[in-house]
Amino acid sequence: MEFLEEFPSMGRSDLRDLKKMIDGGFREFTRSYGEAIEGFFDPLLGFMVWFEKLLLSTPWPIIILIIGGIAWLGSKSIKVTVGSVLSFLVIGYFGMWEDLMSTLAIISVATVLCISLGIPLGVMMARSNRVQAVVTPVLDIMQTIPAFVYLIPVVMLLGIGKVPGLIAVSIYAIPPIVRLTNLGIRLVEKEALEAADAFGASYLQKLFGVQIPLALPNIFAGINQTIMMALSMVVIASMIGVAGLGVPVLRAISNQYLALGLMNGLAIVALAIIFDRVSQSYGTRIQKHRQGGDHV
Amino acid sequence: MSDIKIRIKNLSKIFGARPESVLKYVEQGMDKEQLLEKHQHILGLHDINLALENKNIEVIMGLSGSGKSTLIRHINRLIEPTAGSIEVDGEDVLKMNSKQLRHFRQSKTAMVFQKFALMPHHTVIDNAGFGLKMQGKDKAFIDEHARKWLDRVGLTGFENHYPAQLSGGMQQRVGLARALACDADILMMDEAFSALDPLIRSDMQDLLLELQQELHKTIVFITHDLDEALKIGDRIAILNGGRLVQHGSPQEILLNPADDYVERFVADVNRTQVLLAKSIMVDEKPQDQTQSVTCQEDETVHTVLHTLLSEDGSYVVVEDSEGRKVGYIDKETLADTVFQSEQKSAA
Numbered sequence: 180m181e182f183l184e185e186f187p188s189m190g191r192s193d194l195r196d197l198k199k200m201i202d203g204g205f206r207e208f209t210r211s212y213g214e215a216i217e218g219f220f221d222p223l224l225g226f227m228v229w230f231e232k233l234l235l236s237t238p239w240p241i242i243i244l245i246i247g248g249i250a251w252l253g254s255k256s257i258k259v260t261v262g263s264v265l266s267f268l269v270i271g272y273f274g275m276w277e278d279l280m281s282t283l284a285i286i287s288v289a290t291v292l293c294i295s296l297g298i299p300l301g302v303m304m305a306r307s308n309r310v311q312a313v314v315t316p317v318l319d320i321m322q323t324i325p326a327f328v329y330l331i332p333v334v335m336l337l338g339i340g341k342v343p344g345l346i347a348v349s350i351y352a353i354p355p356i357v358r359l360t361n362l363g364i365r366l367v368e369k370e371a372l373e374a375a376d377a378f379g380a381s382y383l384q385k386l387f388g389v390q391i392p393l394a395l396p397n398i399f400a401g402i403n404q405t406i407m408m409a410l411s412m413v414v415i416a417s418m419i420g421v422a423g424l425g426v427p428v429l430r431a432i433s434n435q436y437l438a439l440g441l442m443n444g445l446a447i448v449a450l451a452i453i454f455d456r457v458s459q460s461y462g463t464r465i466q467k468h469r470q471g472g473d474h475v
Numbered sequence: 476m477s478d479i480k481i482r483i484k485n486l487s488k489i490f491g492a493r494p495e496s497v498l499k500y501v502e503q504g505m506d507k508e509q510l511l512e513k514h515q516h517i518l519g520l521h522d523i524n525l526a527l528e529n530k531n532i533e534v535i536m537g538l539s540g541s542g543k544s545t546l547i548r549h550i551n552r553l554i555e556p557t558a559g560s561i562e563v564d565g566e567d568v569l570k571m572n573s574k575q576l577r578h579f580r581q582s583k584t585a586m587v588f589q590k591f592a593l594m595p596h597h598t599v600i601d602n603a604g605f606g607l608k609m610q611g612k613d614k615a616f617i618d619e620h621a622r623k624w625l626d627r628v629g630l631t632g633f634e635n636h637y638p639a640q641l642s643g644g645m646q647q648r649v650g651l652a653r654a655l656a657c658d659a660d661i662l663m664m665d666e667a668f669s670a671l672d673p674l675i676r677s678d679m680q681d682l683l684l685e686l687q688q689e690l691h692k693t694i695v696f697i698t699h700d701l702d703e704a705l706k707i708g709d710r711i712a713i714l715n716g717g718r719l720v721q722h723g724s725p726q727e728i729l730l731n732p733a734d735d736y737v738e739r740f741v742a743d744v745n746r747t748q749v750l751l752a753k754s755i756m757v758d759e760k761p762q763d764q765t766q767s768v769t770c771q772e773d774e775t776v777h778t779v780l781h782t783l784l785s786e787d788g789s790y791v792v793v794e795d796s797e798g799r800k801v802g803y804i805d806k807e808t809l810a811d812t813v814f815q816s817e818q819k820s821a822a
Binding site: 368370371373374375376377378379380381384388389392393466 | 551553576577578579580581582584585586588590591592593594595596605606609610653657663
């Protein structure tokens with residue numbers, strides 16, 4: 180009966196040895212390669228520090244102007260533009276300007292990183308079913324594994340700071356752009372591709388002239404999701420030393436400051452809404468050609 | 476006169492997991508249904524031998540599933556054959572490497588598709604210039620030629636529209652302009668007009684015939700519509716179940732159908748609209764005839780009848796394009812032809 184009541188697990192000491200072995204192995208790896216890996220990321224760190232400083236040292240009216248300009252160029256909507264500018268002004272007025280700039284810095288860098296890695300990966304997945312079969316479960320793991328779990332090895336390897344924060348954010352945020360690039364390219368009309376083939380297009384001509392342009396709406400949905408997911412990682416990233424709106428939230432949790440938590444939390448929400456509206460309306464605008472609106 | 480542009484030899488295509496392994500059953504005479512049932516492979520084409528003449532409109536006709544769209548895609552190798560060979564201008568298309576093949580597709584062939592297959596994200600003029608862009612022509616050249624061909628198909632003023640803003644007929648005009656702009660010898664039209672309304676289809680057929688008058692391309696035209704085939708085809712190839720049943724001029728097909736299938740196929744056709752004066756004329760001058768009318772050898776029986784009745788003649792003198800007498804048609808022959816035609820249609 181003992182067999183049924185107690186799950187036949189492996190011996191306690193064996194288990195301990197196994198864990199020790201893995202920990203030891205990774206620690207060994209960290210000791211021998213940690214510095215090299217850190218060195219590899221140094222240029223990235225340098226860039227992030229420079230970019231954050233740039234945002235912080237630029238006079239706020241200029242930042243507001245740039246934000247307004249980007250919002251206008253992206254959405255071509257007065258409502259979205261005015262909303263974005265107002266949100267930034269209000270957040271700044273409530274004393275969160277510097278944290279806002281720090282958050283903006285890491286989100287921008289993370290988004291650019293995710294796009295520049297994610298789109299090529301998505302393209303490769305769309306090209307080969309084998310690549311898709313390998314990458315899909317990896318993306319599933321990246322999206323579902325609790326963030327704290329992969330924070331452990333990242334912190335062991337790189338310590339705390341901007342770079343591990345960026346990596347943590349990117350691991351969580353990159354899957355949507357990869358998935359939607361893959362999906363978008365696979366959904367491109369077979370007829371258009373066949374026509375390109377019939378007129379003698381090369382692989383690259385098809386990719387850049389037909390597949391990616393026609394997949395853009397999906398790719399943009401992916402970019403939008405990636406930004407949203409990066410923003411949702413702001414608080415967790417602040418646990419490993421990334422400055423920004425997440426830090427006060429963390430402080431608010433440990434000290435039960437309701438107002439502080441709420442304000443910074445809402446600032447993150449405002450940022451998310453701005454990014455979402457601007458990128459979505461840009462995404463819709465670039466597929467104007469799909470509307471048969473003024474039929475002749 | 477009759478030089479061969481495209482020569483297709485012993486072409487077979489089987490779709491499925493291992494086409495080569497079941498090819499032998501097809502060669503032993505297994506038909507489409509059996510192959511699917513016993514070996515889970517689909518017979519696309521079987522042992523097609525077809526010589527398509529230069530500067531002709533060659534129609535390939537068959538019902539859906541007959542393999543006609545599969546056949547046309549072999550000419551520019553959008554589909555790889557299971558067995559056989561395809562030669563264009565004496566050059567084996569199957570021996571080309573990918574670079575040669577791309578060059579061949581850019582310069583030798585141009586294709587018009589049933590579902591138009593325009594680039595939805597490009598404007599009409601960019602679509603018309605697509606083939607030229609693939610050829611690597613410079614911007615000014617592309618612009619000039621795209622404009623010229625859009626004008627030829629009657630789309631001046633729509634250059635900056637997107638395909639989705641145009642009607643089906645206009646979209647296909649863009650497709651035609653795109654193909655013609657390439658200046659390729661061979662124009663491949665895969666059910667190009669099948670998706671259009673009857674009236675617009677007829678307009679497009681007229682447009683194609685008018686363009687062909689001056690362009691003299693080799694046009695491979697796929698259709699399931701016999702009337703369309705008879706209207707535009709210099710020669711017609713009829714496919715059934717992946718096999719070529721007959722290849723010949725519209726006259727030959729109407730007068731000497733190769734088998735029951737073709738005979739049933741052509742039963743509903745109004746022969747007087749297709750048969751030409753030269754195919755029913757005789758050498759002997761009819762006796763005791765007084766009032767003659769003249770017609771061209773390439774006029775249809777229908778037109779001849781109309782001329783005879785309206786000019787109140789008693790027999791017809793048939794002339795060739797240079798005005799030489801080549802034969803005669805008397806009233807009885809004409810009446811018989813019309814009568815037989817009615818009977819066949821009724822049956």
